[in-house]
Amino acid sequence: MASLTTKRLVATESQLKLELKTLMETVAHLRHLFEYNDWANRRLLVAVKSSGSDRCREILAHLLITEKEYYERLYGKDSTGFDFWPDLTVEECGTLARETAEAYEKLLRRFDEDGLDIRAKYRSSEGFPYENTFREMLTHVLTHSSIHRGNVMLKLREEGFAPPKIDYIIYLRETKYI
Numbered sequence: 001m002a003s004l005t006t007k008r009l010v011a012t013e014s015q016l017k018l019e020l021k022t023l024m025e026t027v028a029h030l031r032h033l034f035e036y037n038d039w040a041n042r043r044l045l046v047a048v049k050s051s052g053s054d055r056c057r058e059i060l061a062h063l064l065i066t067e068k069e070y071y072e073r074l075y076g077k078d079s080t081g082f083d084f085w086p087d088l089t090v091e092e093c094g095t096l097a098r099e100t101a102e103a104y105e106k107l108l109r110r111f112d113e114d115g116l117d118i119r120a121k122y123r124s125s126e127g128f129p130y131e132n133t134f135r136e137m138l139t140h141v142l143t144h145s146s147i148h149r150g151n152v153m154l155k156l157r158e159e160g161f162a163p164p165k166i167d168y169i170i171y172l173r174e175t176k177y178i
Contacts, residue, residue, distance in 0.1 A: 026116065026135070031108045033142055037067075038101035039175070040166040044149055045097055049090045051161045056152045061088040063148040064096045070141045071103050073122040074134055080127040104141075
């Protein structure tokens with residue numbers, strides 16, 4: 001009977017080691033995805049500037065201001081009444097993209113796995129109170145940005161412009177495998 005118990009403990013210890021290894025890689029993976037996010041945003045910014053498309057600029061401004069607002073929500077910002085569709089110039093979008101990417105990079109540089117489970121309390125633009133972990137909110141920022149980059153890419157095509165190649169695999173080819 002003791003050997004069966006020992007085997008269960010070994011399996012449990014092995015599973016815990018695997019889970020710990022996976023968790024330890026989460027922060028590094030998020031750092032990497034935010035680096036990709038910045039790369040893709042900057043490429044899209046150049047394309048939007050070249051196109052002169054007002055609608056693409058509006059969507060890009062929404063994407064970027066949302067990244068900034070969620071960063072501030074991590075620290076409890078009350079977003080009641082916040083305008084997620086500001087009328088920013090392309091230059092203002094560029095500044096916002098750079099500053100926000102730097103803020104996320106600094107945040108993730110000093111974070112460990114436990115930090116990702118910190119819960120942030122904030123209010124939505126409608127004034128409703130919510131609470132989510134940093135991990136959940138950071139994941140939301142990435143998926144939200146990806147959705148709206150897709151919107152801009154489609155709009156660029158519809159308006160007759162060639163959108164930039166911003167696929168993740170292209171990012172890897174151009175940055176990781178050079």
